Amino acid sequence: MTTTVDxxxxxxxxxxxxxxxxxxxxxxxxxxxxxxxDTSKENVVRAATSQGCQVKDVSPEGEGYRIAIVxx
Amino acid sequence: xxxxxxxxxxxGIIGVGAGIGILAAVLQKLGNPGNMGICVACxxxxxxxxxxxxxxxxxxxxxxxxxxxxxxxxxxAYLFNEYRPRVGSAPIVRFVLGVFAMIxxxxxxxxxxxxxxxxxxxxxxxxxxxxxxxxxxxxxxxFLKNGYNLGRTQVTHAAVGWMLPLIMTGFxxxxxxxxxxxxxxxxxxLFYSVKGPGSMHxxxxxxxxxxxxxxxxxxxxxxxxxxxxRDLVLFGQTHLLTGFISLxxxxxxxxxxxxxxxxxxxxxxxxHSAHIWNFAGMTLAGLAFALAGGCPGRQLFLSGEGDGxxxxxxxxxxxxxxxxxxxxxASSPTGVGPYGIPAVIIGLLVCLFIGFTxxxxxx
Numbered sequence: 001m002t003t004t005v006d007x008x009x010x011x012x013x014x015x016x017x018x019x020x021x022x023x024x025x026x027x028x029x030x031x032x033x034x035x036x037x038d039t040s041k042e043n044v045v046r047a048a049t050s051q052g053c054q055v056k057d058v059s060p061e062g063e064g065y066r067i068a069i070v071x072x
Numbered sequence: 073x074x075x076x077x078x079x080x081x082x083x084g085i086i087g088v089g090a091g092i093g094i095l096a097a098v099l100q101k102l103g104n105p106g107n108m109g110i111c112v113a114c115x116x117x118x119x120x121x122x123x124x125x126x127x128x129x130x131x132x133x134x135x136x137x138x139x140x141x142x143x144x145x146x147x148x149a150y151l152f153n154e155y156r157p158r159v160g161s162a163p164i165v166r167f168v169l170g171v172f173a174m175i176x177x178x179x180x181x182x183x184x185x186x187x188x189x190x191x192x193x194x195x196x197x198x199x200x201x202x203x204x205x206x207x208x209x210x211x212x213x214x215f216l217k218n219g220y221n222l223g224r225t226q227v228t229h230a231a232v233g234w235m236l237p238l239i240m241t242g243f244x245x246x247x248x249x250x251x252x253x254x255x256x257x258x259x260x261x262l263f264y265s266v267k268g269p270g271s272m273h274x275x276x277x278x279x280x281x282x283x284x285x286x287x288x289x290x291x292x293x294x295x296x297x298x299x300x301x302r303d304l305v306l307f308g309q310t311h312l313l314t315g316f317i318s319l320x321x322x323x324x325x326x327x328x329x330x331x332x333x334x335x336x337x338x339x340x341x342x343x344h345s346a347h348i349w350n351f352a353g354m355t356l357a358g359l360a361f362a363l364a365g366g367c368p369g370r371q372l373f374l375s376g377e378g379d380g381x382x383x384x385x386x387x388x389x390x391x392x393x394x395x396x397x398x399x400x401x402a403s404s405p406t407g408v409g410p411y412g413i414p415a416v417i418i419g420l421l422v423c424l425f426i427g428f429t430x431x432x433x434x435x
């Protein structure tokens with residue numbers, strides 16, 4: 001199963017807080033984070049990587065990005 | 073996939089911090105006030121004065137650096153396809169936070185940018201301000217951990233995001249139509265200080281060019297002085313902090329080279345030594361910046377890339393400067409203003425109210 005974190009429209013640092021919450025507390029190994037700015041994309045990727053997670057894919061989706069993370 | 077943004081790397085943010093630190097010290101050499109090569113709060117306050125929103129005659133000048141910050145960011149955002157017009161995340165709350173952020177900053181006499189530039193110039197009072205800033209941001213992170221949130225933005229028309237850049241362009245046009253006349257306090261509709269910090273400024277074109285350059289680089293790197301401290305406290309991340317530290321180090325070295333470093337507490341330029349209120353003023357500013365999601369510089373850069381809520385925060389700061397000087401809330405080198413202390417207390421209570429009442433509805 002994959003959990004989706006929808007952080008679109010939320011400003012710094014909410015997307016990172018939500019991503020880290022899911023990494024620490026969520027049960028699914030695969031997480032998809034949706035963001036709508038490049039800053040959020042960079043911040044989420046940086047935060048996930050620093051938690052030892054693997055960022056599998058970052059692709060444009062709609063007005064923003066879809067970030068696929070696999071928990072480490 | 074886009075090309076990697078080199079400015080968002082560790083080396084990139086350090087380079088941008090270094091550039092800002094050097095340019096700020098050079099702007100001081102070119103005419104800006106002492107330890108105020110760049111101060112977002114002071115410069116927005118000067119803009120409020122130049123427009124006559126307050127009539128403190130020593131701090132009236134439309135600062136081209138601020139105009140450059142917004143327009144430089146706009147250019148970078150368009151060039152790199154990052155312009156995202158968006159609004160609707162509790163704009164009125166952001167306005168109020170902007171007002172009190174400015175009031176807190178003017179009790180200290182500087183925003184986070186100037187706090188570190190004061191430190192880099194040897195002003196020991198800045199240590200109290202930075203401690204207060206850190207404390208205020210720490211309080212802000214407690215709210216963030218407990219679900220504080222101003223809600224989502226909506227995508228909107230491109231022109232909505234142009235509003236603040238257009239306002240800034242309007243300010244620039246006013247400066248060209250009504251240029252400063254030596255020793256005259258007014259030119260057309262604009263006010264110009266003939267003495268005090270407002271009379272001290274780098275040449276318009278140079279200030280504008282430096283502002284544009286910093287706006288461009290800061291948009292690319294996401295440079296944020298509040299985020300630097302917040303990310304360390306909240307996530308243990310040092311990415312933005314390295315940029316902030318780089319700013320201090322390079323401003324310090326440049327000040328030494330230019331002979332602008334003078335260590336001490338007493339007699340520092342545009343500063344006072346009321347330690348408690350230096351601390352408390354910046355606590356208020358730090359908390360307001362944390363609740364609004366960015367330092368005053370970052371709010372300008374976000375405005376340039378289409379964030380209409382950040383633009384509302386900026387307007388809140390400019391209006392807050394009007395209140396600060398009209399009501400006697402702002403400090404001066406002689407000390408805290410007559411009503412500065414109650415204003416800080418009221419501001420802290422307002423921020424606590426916002427922090428406690430605005431939580432995420434659905435997890």
